[in-house]
Amino acid sequence: xxxxxxxxxxxxxxxxxxxxxxxxVPSGELxxxxxxxxxxxxxxxxxxxxxxxxxxxxxxxxxxxxxGVPAQRRNVGxxxxxxxxxxxxxxxxxxxxxxxxxxxxxxxxxxxxxxLLELVHLDQFADRLPSQLSGGQRQRMALARAxxxxxxxxxxxxxxxxxxxxxxxxxxxxxxxxxxxVHVTTVFVTHDQEEAxxxxxxxxxxxxxxxxxxxxxxxxxxxxxxxxxxxxxxxVTQLNGAMVRPHDIEILTADALGSVEATVTRIQRIxxxxxxxxxxxxxxxxxxxxxxxxxxxxxxxxxxxxxxxASHASTLxxxx
Amino acid sequence: MPSQLVRSRKARWSLRYLAIxxxxxxxxxxxxxxxxxxxxxxxxxFVDAMTSPDSLHAFQLTAxxxxxxxxxxxxxxxxxxxxxxxxxxxxxxxxxxxxxxPISVSPIVVGLALILVFGFxxxxxxxxxxxxxxxxxxxxxxxxxxxxxxxxxxVVRELLPVLQETGLDQEQAARSLGATALQRFRRITxxxxxxxxxxxxxxxxxxxxxxxxAVRVVxxxxxxxxxxxxxxxxxxxxQFEGGAYQLSVVLILFAALCIVLISFxxxxxxxx
Numbered sequence: 001x002x003x004x005x006x007x008x009x010x011x012x013x014x015x016x017x018x019x020x021x022x023x024x025v026p027s028g029e030l031x032x033x034x035x036x037x038x039x040x041x042x043x044x045x046x047x048x049x050x051x052x053x054x055x056x057x058x059x060x061x062x063x064x065x066x067x068g069v070p071a072q073r074r075n076v077g078x079x080x081x082x083x084x085x086x087x088x089x090x091x092x093x094x095x096x097x098x099x100x101x102x103x104x105x106x107x108x109x110x111x112x113x114x115x116l117l118e119l120v121h122l123d124q125f126a127d128r129l130p131s132q133l134s135g136g137q138r139q140r141m142a143l144a145r146a147x148x149x150x151x152x153x154x155x156x157x158x159x160x161x162x163x164x165x166x167x168x169x170x171x172x173x174x175x176x177x178x179x180x181x182v183h184v185t186t187v188f189v190t191h192d193q194e195e196a197x198x199x200x201x202x203x204x205x206x207x208x209x210x211x212x213x214x215x216x217x218x219x220x221x222x223x224x225x226x227x228x229x230x231x232x233x234x235x236v237t238q239l240n241g242a243m244v245r246p247h248d249i250e251i252l253t254a255d256a257l258g259s260v261e262a263t264v265t266r267i268q269r270i271x272x273x274x275x276x277x278x279x280x281x282x283x284x285x286x287x288x289x290x291x292x293x294x295x296x297x298x299x300x301x302x303x304x305x306x307x308x309x310a311s312h313a314s315t316l317x318x319x320x
Numbered sequence: 321m322p323s324q325l326v327r328s329r330k331a332r333w334s335l336r337y338l339a340i341x342x343x344x345x346x347x348x349x350x351x352x353x354x355x356x357x358x359x360x361x362x363x364x365x366f367v368d369a370m371t372s373p374d375s376l377h378a379f380q381l382t383a384x385x386x387x388x389x390x391x392x393x394x395x396x397x398x399x400x401x402x403x404x405x406x407x408x409x410x411x412x413x414x415x416x417x418x419x420x421x422p423i424s425v426s427p428i429v430v431g432l433a434l435i436l437v438f439g440f441x442x443x444x445x446x447x448x449x450x451x452x453x454x455x456x457x458x459x460x461x462x463x464x465x466x467x468x469x470x471x472x473x474x475v476v477r478e479l480l481p482v483l484q485e486t487g488l489d490q491e492q493a494a495r496s497l498g499a500t501a502l503q504r505f506r507r508i509t510x511x512x513x514x515x516x517x518x519x520x521x522x523x524x525x526x527x528x529x530x531x532x533x534a535v536r537v538v539x540x541x542x543x544x545x546x547x548x549x550x551x552x553x554x555x556x557x558x559q560f561e562g563g564a565y566q567l568s569v570v571l572i573l574f575a576a577l578c579i580v581l582i583s584f585x586x587x588x589x590x591x592x
Binding site for chain 1: 489492496497500507511512
């Protein structure tokens with residue numbers, strides 16, 4: 001069940017968007033496709049939704065082979081970055097669209113749309129036009145519209161990409177809660193690692209048309225398979241030739257086993273966070289501390305300290 | 321007003337008078353003269369001009385020719401605008417350029433070109449069509465062709481920017497919600513383009529009814545047979561017959577009606 005995409009390849013002209021990709025999305029989960037722009041994640045989502053055709057490979061949705069089935073018969077909910085609101089229809093008619101196409105009885109449509117508008121907190125806006133809504137409201141409407149047809153899977157393409165930071169954060173929490181209520185198999189594309197880590201049950205990192213790693217957010221953060229996954233999921237610095245997260249470096253005031261001597265070259269405070277840049281042997285690591293930690297160590301430019309990876313730290317030796 | 325581009329009072333007034341004089345000399349005075357003559361000749365002359373068999377036939381033929389050309393160009397315009405806005409294909413840029421050609425080519429040239437292709441003695445298709453019992457040149461089909469030709473870009477050029485600006489998102493959303501191509505066209509595309517379409521159609525109607533040059537060449541200009549209102553006005557004027565001014569007044573009033581319609585449609589279109 002869920003979604004199984006196998007051996008998917010896709011080229012645009014000479015550009016390889018996807019190169020023999022296999023993706024399994026477990027039923028009922030919220031999966032994030034994460035990667036840089038142009039990495040192929042949106043293309044993969046559009047192929048699953050039938051909006052794009054793969055050059056090779058097959059897509060099985062909920063146990064039904066959907067390869068070659070046109071989008072309108074896949075029963076897949078799709079949410080677009082720029083909302084794709086039907087501008088000439090009211091919020092109510094937007095959400096009712098899929099049901100009207102399916103020629104459901106009027107009373108049933110009314111009941112279902114009302115229920116969905118309550119779910120996305122837009123019940124007061126039923127008669128408005130999309131142009132009278134804010135970006136966040138439009139995207140919630142788009143979500144209700146996609147859910148109205150009771151899709152087998154819900155696909156979201158950078159759903160919060162066009163919204164400002166504050167609204168994005170709100171909608172993220174809201175999507176997480178909504179998914180806990182509705183439990184529809186959901187795949188969403190994002191290039192924002194924080195969003196992916198925060199919202200998803202499982203994470204698929206895609207780059208250059210290939211899947212780099214699949215796993216739970218914590219698995220990927222703690223045990224990245226390669227440099228790309230490690231640096232894409234969070235901040236990375238180098239200590240003694242190894243890649244390590246800057247908050248996973250211990251600062252000691254005396255030499256200890258496995259530590260490197262370093263001198264503080266710069267200290268920067270960003271809100272509750274302190275960043276210390278250091279010069280240690282051949283590398284210039286930076287360390288992320290809390291304000292309290294920095295004060296306890298009495299760090300200043302010119303201080304000499306010893307650095308070592310914390311005991312739980314994941315480190316990675318860069319290739320080449 | 322500080323926002324005005326030209327600050328000098330003198331310059332502003334002289335520009336204003338220049339513009340008014342220009343429009344007066346070119347438009348108001350000549351059109352006014354036509355009205356004046358028509359009114360001077362009295363009500364009976366007007367009634368006669370409207371009800372003579374030649375006039376009635378010319379009105380009828382104009383309606384048929386312009387009506388058909390508008391319908392053809394509307395269908396063609398929608399199809400080509402969708403094609404240009406939504407698909408990539410070899411020759412797209414060339415097609416885009418060719419569509420504008422009819423506006424820039426003189427209608428007389430268009431008429432001659434059509435005779436070269438459809439003329440029944442020496443044309444490419446002419447003899448074949450004639451043997452099949454179908455006459456194009458010196459008959460209604462040729463006049464419809466010529467009129468369609470000169471008004472070709474009007475609908476396309478109105479629709480294309482709207483379609484390009486709207487993009488494919490709504491279509492794709494409708495597709496994922498289960499709408500077939502026909503349902504998407506009816507429920508999404510038509511409501512999106514309806515004002516631009518109305519504007520293009522009104523423009524086409526005005527252009528088609530006023531067409532003279534190309535139609536004159538391909539029609540043969542036979543009174544009571546292949547004479548549209550514009551051709552009849554020309555004949556009346558050339559031969560100092562009555563009716564030219566009265567028919568002109570009708571043409572002017574119709575054009576004015578179109579302009580009023582357009583000005584109603586345009587702000588509605590811009591508001592969206």
